[in-house]
Every structure is written in C-alpha cells, then in structure tokens.
Amino acid sequence: MNNTKHKMLLSSSIGTIQRQYTMEESIDLMYDAGFDAIDFSFHVDEKFYSKETSPEFFKNLKQYAENKGMIFNQAHAPFRHPKDKEEMDKYISDIIQCIKNSALLGVETIVVHPLKSTDIAEGELLFDANMNFYNIFRPYCEEYGVKVALENMYMGKWFINGGVLVDSTCSKPEEFIKYLDELNSDCFVACLDIGHVLLVRRDPAEFIRVLGNERLKALHVHDVDGSKDLHTIPYYGGFADWDSIAEALKDINYNGDFTLEAGNFLKPLPKELYPMGAKMMVEISRHIMKKIEM
Numbered sequence: 001m002n003n004t005k006h007k008m009l010l011s012s013s014i015g016t017i018q019r020q021y022t023m024e025e026s027i028d029l030m031y032d033a034g035f036d037a038i039d040f041s042f043h044v045d046e047k048f049y050s051k052e053t054s055p056e057f058f059k060n061l062k063q064y065a066e067n068k069g070m071i072f073n074q075a076h077a078p079f080r081h082p083k084d085k086e087e088m089d090k091y092i093s094d095i096i097q098c099i100k101n102s103a104l105l106g107v108e109t110i111v112v113h114p115l116k117s118t119d120i121a122e123g124e125l126l127f128d129a130n131m132n133f134y135n136i137f138r139p140y141c142e143e144y145g146v147k148v149a150l151e152n153m154y155m156g157k158w159f160i161n162g163g164v165l166v167d168s169t170c171s172k173p174e175e176f177i178k179y180l181d182e183l184n185s186d187c188f189v190a191c192l193d194i195g196h197v198l199l200v201r202r203d204p205a206e207f208i209r210v211l212g213n214e215r216l217k218a219l220h221v222h223d224v225d226g227s228k229d230l231h232t233i234p235y236y237g238g239f240a241d242w243d244s245i246a247e248a249l250k251d252i253n254y255n256g257d258f259t260l261e262a263g264n265f266l267k268p269l270p271k272e273l274y275p276m277g278a279k280m281m282v283e284i285s286r287h288i289m290k291k292i293e294m
Contacts, residue, residue, distance in 0.1 A: 008254075008255075008256075008257055008258055008289060008292065008293060009036040009037045009071075009073055009257040009258070010034075010035055010036045010037070010257070010258050010260075010282065010285050010286065010289060011035060011036060011037035011038055011039050011073050011074060011257050011258070011259045011260070012030065012035055012038070012039060012259065012260040012261075012262070012263075012278075012281060013039040013041050013076060013220075013259070013260065013261045013262075013263055014026050014030065014038050014039060014040065014041055014263075015041030015043070015044045015076075015263055016263030016264070016266050016267055017029055017030070017263070017266070017274060017278070018041060018044050018045070019044065020271045020274060021271075021274075023061055023064075024061075024064055027061070027064055027068060027070065028068070029274060029275055029278055030070065030278065031068040031069075031070055032275060032278075033275060033278035033279045033281070033282050034279065034282040034286075035070070035278075035282060036070065036071075036073075036257075037070060037071045037072065037073035037074070037257060037259075038065065038070060038071070038072050038073070039072075039073065039074040039075060039076060039259050039260075039261070040072050040074070040075040040076070040102070040105055040107060041075075041076050042075055042076060042077055042078055042098045042101070042110075043076055043077065043078040043079060046078075048098070048101065049077075049078065049094045049095075049097040049098045049101065050097075051097060053101075055101075055104055058101050058104035058105050059104055061105060062104065062105050062106050071106055072102075072105040072106055072107045073107065073108055073109070073257050073259070074107060074108070074109050074110070074111070074149075074218060074257065074259050075098065075102045075105070075107045075109070075110040075111070076110070076111045077094075077095045077098045077099075077110055077111065077112045077113070078091075078094055078095070078098070079113040081116070092133075092136055095112055095137065096136075096137065096140050098110060099137060099140045099141065099144055099146050099148070100140070100144055102144070102146045103144035103145060103146050107146060108146065108147060109146070109147045109148075109149050109189065109191070109217060109218050109256075110146055110147070110148060110149065111148075111149045111151050111191045111218065111220070112134070112137070112148050112149070112150070112151075113151055113153065114130050114133070114134075114150055114151070114153060114169040114170055114179070115129050115130050115133055115169065116153050116155075116168045116169050117155065117168055117169065126169065127178075127179070127182075130169065130179065131182060131183070134148065134150070134183055134188060135183070137187075138183075138185060138187050138188075141185075141187035141188075142187060147186070147187055147188065147189050147217070148187060148188055148189075149188075149189050149190060149191035149217065149218045150170055150176070150179055150180065150188060150189075150190060150191065151170065151191045151192075151193050151196070151220065152169075152170040152171050152176055152190075152192060152193055152196050152197060152207075153168040153169045153170060153171055153196060154166070154167065154168050154171055154196050154199045154200050154229075155167065155168045165199045165200055165227070166200065167200050171196065171197075171200045171202070172202075173202075173206070173207050173210035173211060174210075176190060176211065176215075177210070177211070177215065180215050189215065189216075189217035189218065190211050190215045190216045190217065190218070191217070191218035191219065191220060192204070192207060192208065192211065192216055192218075192219055192220070193219075193220040193222075193261070194219065194220065194221055194222060194223075194240060194245065195220070195222045195223060195224040195229060195230070195231065195237070195240075195261075196220075196229070198223075198224050198226065198237075198239050198240055199224055199226070199227075199229060203244075204240065204244075204245050204248070205241070205244040205247065205248035206248075208245070208248040208249055208252060208254070209248050209251065209252060211252075212252050213252045213253050213254065213255065216252065216254060216256065217255075217256045218256050218257070218259065219256060219257070219258060219259050220259065220261035221234065221258060221259060221260050221261065221262065221285070221288075222234075222237075222260065222261050222262040222264075223235065223236050223237030223238070223239060223240050223262070224237045224239050224240075225237045225238060225239055226239045230264060231261055231262055231263060231264040231265075232262050232264050232265045233260070233262045233265045233280070233281050233284055233285075234262075234284055234285070234288060235284065236265060242288050242291075243291065245288075246288050246289075246291035246292045247291070249292045250291070250292045250293075250294065254292065258285060258288070258289050258292070260281060260285060262281060265277060265281065266278070266281075
C-alpha cells in the first residue's frame with residue numbers, strides 16, 4: 001500500500017452554480033464558501049468544448065482561480081449515447097477537446113463515462129467497445145498530462161426488478177478492476193460515484209476497499225434515497241453510512257480529493273441563497289473529511 005501522505009482538497013462540481021452565475025462569479029462563490037478546488041463541468045455548455053472557444057478563456061479562468069488560492073482539480077466530460085458512427089466520432093472529438101482544455105485549466109483528472117449496456121450489447125462486446133473507446137484517449141492523456149477517470153454506472157431504467165435499479169458498466173467492483181487492469185496505464189484511474197454504488201444496492205465501503213489505493217483516485221460524493229439519483233449532499237438522501245465510507249477511505253489511505261457532485265441540493269434555492277447553501281455543503285464535507293484524516 002502507498003503510505004504517502006496527501007493533503008486532501010475539498011472540491012465540488014460547479015455545474016449548478018455555472019447555470020446561475022458567470023464563471024468568475026462562480027469561482028468567487030466557491031472560494032467564499034470555503035472550497036479548496038473546483039470540478040469543472042464541461043457538460044454544462046457546448047462552448048466549453050467548442051474549438052471556437054479560445055485557449056485564453058481557460059488560461060484566464062485558471063489564473064483567476066489561482067489568484068484566489070484555488071485550483072481546478074477535476075473535470076467532467078460531456079456524456080451522451082451515440083447512435084451511429086457520425087455521432088460517436090463527434091462525441092470522441094468533443095472529449096478530446098475537453099482533455100486539451102483540462103490541461104489549460106490545470107486539471108489533473110477528467111471523468112469520462114464508459115459506454116453503457118443501453119448503448120451496446122452486454123458482456124464482451126461492451127467490454128471490447130469500451131477498451132477501444134478509452135484507448136483513443138490514451139495518446140492525448142500522455143501528451144497533455146491529464147488522467148481519464150472511469151466511473152461506475154447504473155442502468156437508467158427507473159423501476160424494474162421490483163423498484164431496484166440494476167447494474168451497468170463498472171457497477172461491480174470486479175468489473176471495474178477488469179477495465180482498469182486491461183487498460184493497464186497510469187492514464188486511467190477510478191472515480192467512484194458513491195450515489196451510483198448505493199443505487200445498485202452495493203456497499204460503498206466494500207467497493208472502496210476492493211478498488212484500493214492504487215486504482216481509486218477520484219470521487220463523486222453525493223447521497224441518494226435508494227431509488228433516484230438525487231445528487232444531494234451527504235445525510236440528505238438518507239441512504240449512505242458516511243462513517244463507514246470515511247473509515248474505508250482512511251483504511252486504504254485514499255490519496256485523492258473529496259469532490260462533491262451534489263449540485264441538486266442547491267437547485268431548489270433562490271439564487272440569492274446559493275452562497276449559504278454552498279457553505280453548508282462545505283461544513284458537512286469537512287465533517288466527513290475529518291473522519292478520513294483522523
């Protein structure tokens with residue numbers, strides 16, 4: 001096990017805030033709330049991965065954040081379900097552009113959803129399709145110094161099997177490991193989505209321990225109610241044991257950051273209350289982080 005100590009940063013996806021504020025205002029809000037870093041939401045607006053958007057846009061955002069003492073630690077690529085080769089080619093091109101733009105922001109890891117069984121047949125066909133898909137990004141990761149994080153998914157059919165959501169790509173720990181081991185490169189790591197684990201009735205703490213320190217390098221932290229992908233803050237979905245999750249992260253000496261993907265908590269609030277809501281997100285996250293870092 002890697003015993004190197006790591007200063008865990010508190011970050012959050014910024015998509016919900018980006019929809020209400022300018023990028024500079026969003027950075028200000030995150031800083032004032034007490035976050036250390038920002039997970040950039042490329043999927044919010046096509047302009048963020050348009051070739052027409054100047055590199056200076058991203059360089060300026062990086063500088064603006066650094067002037068506040070903040071960084072962009074993580075990002076999320078757009079996610080779609082291409083139906084033919086033309087759509088797939090466009091999708092891949094957009095993700096490559098996001099990798100390039102991530103480098104301009106100083107992002108270390110960008111989350112790229114795997115293809116799901118709703119897109120391609122199950123089993124080895126799906127596995128092979130995903131290997132081809134991710135390996136396209138390998139040379140860009142190497143050139144730009146950005147890691148691609150695979151994420152555990154769930155089946156997006158809401159009420160089947162008596163109301164229990166079902167597995168999809170990388171939702172089983174052994175399958176997630178198979179994907180990463182086959183890719184066999186420092187370019188590819190695991191981002192564990194805590195809510196997605198819960199939706200397919202698995203134990204996040206066990207999942208964390210199986211992935212271990214060497215594979216698990218990023219998180220999507222949010223709570224669910226067991227039936228819907230709520231993306232709300234810890235303790236508000238009522239379905240996660242945050243003490244056991246924190247203990248597991250501590251046990252593996254997790255050396256990534258604590259990144260919220262809980263923007264839906266803010267959505268019902270008037271814009272004027274977003275700053276207060278963001279501060280609450282920080283307080284709850286710091287409470288859990290202390291348990292990890294004890």
